[in-house]
Amino acid sequence: MLTTRRVDAYHALTVVAPGIAERYRPGHFVAVAVGGPQTSMLARRAFSIHDVKPDYGGTVELVFTVRGPGTAWLAERRARDTLDLVGPLGRPFPLPRDPVTCVMVGVEYGSAPLFGLADVLQQRGCRVDFVLGGASADRVFGALRARRMGETITLTTEDGSLGMRGKVTDVLPGVIADTRADVVYACGPMEMLRGVTAVAIEFDIPVQVAVEEAMACGIGMCMTCVLPVIGDDGVTRMLRACVEGPVFRGERVRFEDVGTIPFDALGAPGSPTGGGGTRNVG
Known part of the structure; x- marks a missing residue:
């Protein structure tokens, strides 16, 4: 059973899924089967979890935009329809031990996972x-909720129709300096995450990013969502974004090499570890 509603340019879909709601941690995602039982669309679609309400029978809310036939089918679901979804999946955001x-940095509907995270951080005495x-x-997704929750909120739009004209990376250095931030959490497109990570490195503070990589299976089998990440050993x-991620330490992700297998990656063709071209997932 589910409900759907429009939120500005986006669709918000709420499903009763008590098992997922009970195990959810901020940063988790779900993989949803689309198209119905007779469909030729075999791959599931991965969606970040925006909100969970364990006390309403265990509801899970997803936010998305229509990009193709799969999300178009999803946008047409109505109350009493059923959905086939798997979750919670992935590695959630690590939480600080101390206040x-x-x-919290987000772009468009990529901002959705930040609000559940902000709730948990505030329960731990953190400033958000x-x-x-x-x-x-x-x-811009979630501006009203962010106003209610956040100590401050800074909004940017590329066309200048809300907040400051520009991108989040234009205003982020000022926000970090003004708030004396200890950590940055970011969700959104890869290029934005790359820029946010560069700013956090400049300020020498940790940054946790939830990457947006195309996922087909969501459980680590198909290898469509692999990306190069530097380990604690420097290798x-x-x-796999779906299993080892989607949350990574920003400074460990080789954003400039996403979409490739770097020659020095473990198991890469021609690397000292020589993998004959296979992708080693560590």
């Missing part, structure tokens, strides 16, 4: 400040 100042952006005002491995 710290946290800056938001930086949210989008192409236009209707594509680059091709890790």
